[in-house]
Amino acid sequence: MNKIYGLPVLLLWLGTTACGGKPPPAPANVGDLLPADAELADIYQRSCRSCHIVADTSAPLTGDTAAWQGRMDQGMDTLLQHVVDGFGGMPPLGMCFECDEQQFIALIQFMAQPPAE
Numbered sequence: 001m002n003k004i005y006g007l008p009v010l011l012l013w014l015g016t017t018a019c020g021g022k023p024p025p026a027p028a029n030v031g032d033l034l035p036a037d038a039e040l041a042d043i044y045q046r047s048c049r050s051c052h053i054v055a056d057t058s059a060p061l062t063g064d065t066a067a068w069q070g071r072m073d074q075g076m077d078t079l080l081q082h083v084v085d086g087f088g089g090m091p092p093l094g095m096c097f098e099c100d101e102q103q104f105i106a107l108i109q110f111m112a113q114p115p116a117e
């Protein structure tokens with residue numbers, strides 16, 4: 001495990017130190033983060049998580065507050081609309097076809113907040 005993760009972690013560290021003063025990057029345990037609510041966690045694992053933990057998708061990563069800041073500034077109505085309609089590389093409804101608005105909002109808030117300790 002350590003051997004596999006060592007290099008990316010080192011690169012991440014170098015990247016952070018090189019441009020000091022920047023907010024912290026996406027949490028290293030981004031793949032382990034789940035909403036506290038069991039039903040939301042289930043939805044999240046089936047939909048949002050498949051992209052929002054993968055940097056290559058260019059999606060703002062779960063718990064990466066710096067990446068989410070500018071997006072949250074647009075306001076929840078706009079964010080919700082973007083999820084429902086699809087936005088850039090994100091398909092309509094974020095691939096959760098049964099989700100209601102309250103669930104989308106809760107999922108957005110979960111992904112945009114710093115990871116719980």
Ligand code: HEC
Binds near residue numbers: 080087107
């Ligand atoms: C197939 C991949 C994929 C899935 C699944 C996905 N997203 Fe996204 N999402 C993206 C990408 C890529 C972006 C960035 C799009 C851009 O900025 O061009 C994004 C951006 C967003 C944004 C920011 C929109 C904005 O206005 O900046 C929100 C909010 C969001 N996703 C919520 C969700 C939620 C909630 C789910 C699960 C219900 C979800 N996404 C599922 C790929 C995905």
